[in-house]
């Protein structure tokens with residue numbers, strides 16, 4: 507039977523957290539993985555303002571609660587309050603800069619402003635943390651660029667096996 511996977515979603519947005527607009531990016535992350543994974547999924551979801559302490563605490567709590575993957579959305583740009591990459595670097599023991607590089611490169615197909623995102627990824631204990639930009643449409647654009655590396659990365663840090671439905675099975679795992 508497929509492993510249970512816990513996935514954390516953190517929306518970092520002053521306006522979404524104040525209710526100025528509804529968060530559509532967090533639900534887009536949930537939809538993306540729900541469509542593709544056959545595992546039973548358990549979700550942790552928080553919408554918080556762009557506050558460094560809240561971000562680091564929320565990431566650490568979700569790791570401690572057993573999330574194998576945490577996706578953040580928002581706060582990756584150059585604006586004064588954008589601090590998600592810094593918070594990610596603070597909580598991670600190892601950074602995986604290739605995730606940000608590839609997501610930015612692929613995102614240039616969609617928007618000429620892709621390089622404004624400082625999005626990155628890293629590992630804390632056996633959790634993979636990935637930053638995504640704030641715009642709802644950026645979620646699938648960015649995840650499509652790195653999805654093939656996610657299951658093997660989680661394997662390598664001792665996490666559970668992600669099982670993809672046959673429709674979406676390009677997810678790469680080297681032969682043992």
Ligand SMILES: Nc1ncnc2c1ncn2[C@@H]1O[C@H](COP(=O)(O)OP(=O)(O)OP(=O)(O)O)[C@@H](O)[C@H]1O
Nearest residue numbers: 517519520521522528529530531580581640641642
């Ligand atoms: N989580 C979200 N849900 C829905 N729409 C969003 C979200 N994040 C961003 N957007 C949309 O994208 C636009 C540009 O995003 P921007 O990066 O400026 O927002 P943000 O940094 O999340 O917001 P804030 O400045 O309040 O923290 C927003 O004005 C909004 O229309």
Ligand SMILES: Nc1nc2c(c(=O)[nH]1)N[C@H]1C(S)=C(S)[C@@H](COP(=O)(O)O)O[C@H]1N2
Nearest residue numbers: 580581582583613619620623639640644647
């Ligand atoms: N795939 C994708 N990447 C994207 C975008 C997008 O619409 N699609 N928006 C860009 C823009 S306009 C900005 S300012 C940065 C940072 O966004 P954030 O601060 O909301 O994280 O992400 C960039 N990366």
